[in-house]
Amino acid sequence: MDVQPDNQSVDKLFSGTVYHIDFYQRDYKWTDVPVKRLLDDLFYPFSKTYQDNVALDPSKETIVAKYPWYYLNTYVTNTIEGRVFVVDGQQRLTTLTLILIKLKHLAQKFDSPTCNWVSQKILGYSGMDKEFWMNHINHVVTLESLFEDDSDLSQIPDNSGITAKNMVKNYKVISSYLDKQLDNKHQFETFVFFYLLRLVIINLSVEQTDVPMVFEVINDRGVKLKPYEILKGKLLGQIDKIELDKNDFNGLWERQIRKVNTFAEDEIDNFFRYYLKAKFTSTRAQGQAFDGDYHREMFSSNMNDKLNLEHNSSNVKTFLNNDFRYFSELYAKVWKASETFDTSLPEVFHNKLNDLDSQFHLILAACAVDDPLEVDKIRAVANELDRLFTLSQLQSGYDSNRFAVEIAIIANKLTTADISEYRDIFDASLLKLLSDQLADHVSEPFRYTLFKNASVANLNKRFTRYFFSRVENFVANAMKQKMRHGLEDLVRKTGPVNGFHVEHIISRNDENLVLFNGDEELFETERNRLGGILLLKGRDNISSNNEVFSQKLKTYGNSLYWNETLREDCYKSKLDFTSYISKHELPFSHYSQFGPDELEARHQLLFEISKLIWT
Incomplete structure (x- = not known):
């Protein structure tokens, strides 16, 4: 592996390199807490030194001689066909850019000659076009609006996504903070020199083939990402950049993630767990392997024999285009029907009333990619689950642990079963639940002798x-x-x-x-x-x-x-x-x-x- 470290000041960091946001990177999600922490960390050494040197004019020589340097951590890039991609660190680099935009407006306010210098650290020009060094290509309208005029932040467009919204929110925090700290031209210009020359950030440039490994190691050491965000890097990192863009695999991933996460924060992680249990396990114990770091388990030697996604870009593309696309769509459809009563899928809603999320597991197991019987299978599975749960409750046969064991067994059977077999599959588990719980052989799914004692004293x-x-x-x-x-x-x-x-x-x-x-x-x-x-x-x-x-x-x-x-x-x-x-x-x-x-x-x-x- 070839890692090339490079110490940089902010002046050097933003001096001609356009940083593209790699598909590994999340949206810009920093809240005001890390933003304020960064600002506090910057102003602690600056303010202390400034008080001791307030009589000195701001200049490069003064700052280098009198002011301590401040370490801003690292960022990781890899270069593909001349384009530099940020693998890790875009949260920090984006925040640095927002601070620069505020400094540019303060320079205009104080009529400071540093204005052009600061502006050049935000963007560059080629002919009649300008390009931000932090190339948030999907949110450039927000950046341009902040750059041009920050007098009314309520008018800044932020409808391009969560990144844009957080840019505006954090810019408000930065603007308010710097207005209080830099209340005169001398202090402002001194801080500009300090900010551009004494903040040190280390760039680690890695080869494309090493990016997934480096990314996951960074995450393990403190930059915590969600499992699905790491999985994205492991999968998409295997696809050639040109093919990635041409076939819009990143767009496919992001669209499906948004559809599922609409229903609950990071719900996509639950999707992957249900999908893996539904398609690759036959018992509850096997399924429990995916309850934790499923993104690691997917690349275990055991799972690689089944999924074969390790160092196999062809299979990754097939997985994304087929299983991931279809089953995430199916999952979102079931979620929607569970939230709002749908006359075409009423059984799904019934299960949600009892918090029977196991219907996701069972429905994913029953359906195949682009299944022509999808709706029929959803209804049949959801109906049978409702019946299994209700009849076991009414006849004193319900035990949560045993029920979970049977769900895994049923799911495994559903993967190859015809709809006409569903009732028999569920009834076999129902009879087993009743027989085990009652310690007696039960041969009928619903008997009055078992229902006779159904009581609110025994039911939640x-x-x-x-x-x-x-x-x-x-x-x-x-x-x-x-x-x-x-x-x-x-x-x-x-x-x-x-x-x-x-x-x-x-x-x-x-x-x-x-x-x-x-x-x-x-x-x-x-x-x-x-x-x-x-x-x-x-x-x-x-x-x-x-x-x-x-x-x-x-x-x-x-x-x-x-x-x-x-x-x-x-x-x-x-x-x-x-x-x-x-x-x-x-x-x-x-x-x-x-x-x-x-x-x-x-x-x-x-x-x-x-x-x-x-x-």
């Missing part, structure tokens, strides 16, 4: 609300009515006023305790069964808490449709509903009293509804 509140939101949706559809409250509101809203809470139909009072022969334990067990539970909105829930059933019925009117089915007037003049329940032989009934028999009937009705929803 989120799932309980989810279960009744789906029941509510079922009843609304049977009535051909629009839901009064959306699924997400029923599941996620929990506030005291507008939130939905569990309502026990059988209140805790002496009258109801008698219905259970005064048996306190039996009373509590039975009233907690799902057949004795409703969802009520905040204050309705409070007001009906200890009422007798006849009074509760009044509260249930105009609440949720499922609640209203306890009332006689629910069935009057509702031909669509009565026709539907007759067709499916659903034992709906209204009640004037509610005790053990009514609770059991209601629980059995929920079982029949659940069969229609989930089986």
Whole structure:
């Protein structure tokens, strides 16, 4: 490896070399914290020395003789066909440029002869064209605007991306800071000499073939990047620069990254983990290897036999054009459907209500590149996952660790399965979960003997609300009515006023305790069964808490449709509903009293509804 170090002042750094932003580099993401730290570090030695030498005129000789040098760290470049690319250090170099732009405006303010000198450190001219030494080609409009006029920063265009926005934000910090520190011409000009001549930065120039390794080592030693940012360097670093530009591989990468990261910060790292688990593992234990530094694992000897991306530019290009392009797009589509209810992909939204992110793993496993059955597979997989989770919960068969183990097994099977096989694949895991958890052989996916004891005492509140939101949706559809409250509101809203809470139909009072022969334990067990539970909105829930059933019925009117089915007037003049329940032989009934028999009937009705929803 050939590394060529070169000590430079800022004057030398920006004196004719155009620095192109390498694809390895992130956007300009420095916040005000590192910017202020850099300014503080610069002014500490300058201010102290200036006080001792305030009588001296600013000049190159004075500065070199009296002022200490300050080390600005290193930056790494590599040169391809005469173009110099910044591999590491663009955050610092961009900030230095922003400081120079502010110094240029201060020079104009103080009518200082240093203005031309400072301006030449920001950009150069060739004919009628000018070019910034820090060549943020996609954000040049922002740089030009700052360079020309900083009198109204609110008018500086910053719509070209996060780099532009951060340039403007940090320029405001720099401008305010320098205005306070440099309040007279003498001090200003002295600082210009100090800034350009006494700040030392070391350039490390490396060969193209060594860039990925150098980049990762730098990252390990403190310049922390996200795994996907390191992966970008490892992949794109293998492609010839000309071909990289010609086929816009960097553009492809950035577009897909933005699509996925739109949903959550650095979500693309989760995408890669799910993708690798979906395509290259068959067990949960194997998948856990990607939970950490997946970008390293991708280039392990074991994974290189499968991915073959190490020193293989041809495979890298194929990977980017096919798997990365398609599956990142698919991932973004699933994310979007999970965030906002989509009538074409409702099952995805249902899983999100239960935070079942494992649907990403399973859907990526089921689909192939440019899969013609993509939508069908998304719906089928999401539906089966919802069913697996719900039926295991309702039958006391859910255990988070066992569930995660089965997800990995299912994903492995889905990679080669036909859609017609999905139900059998998921049912095999469901039966195993039930059998293992109950320590008994279970041969049917959904049995009343297992559902009989489904109780809010054993289910978490989120799932309980989810279960009744789906029941509510079922009843609304049977009535051909629009839901009064959306699924997400029923599941996620929990506030005291507008939130939905569990309502026990059988209140805790002496009258109801008698219905259970005064048996306190039996009373509590039975009233907690799902057949004795409703969802009520905040204050309705409070007001009906200890009422007798006849009074509760009044509260249930105009609440949720499922609640209203306890009332006689629910069935009057509702031909669509009565026709539907007759067709499916659903034992709906209204009640004037509610005790053990009514609770059991209601629980059995929920079982029949659940069969229609989930089986």
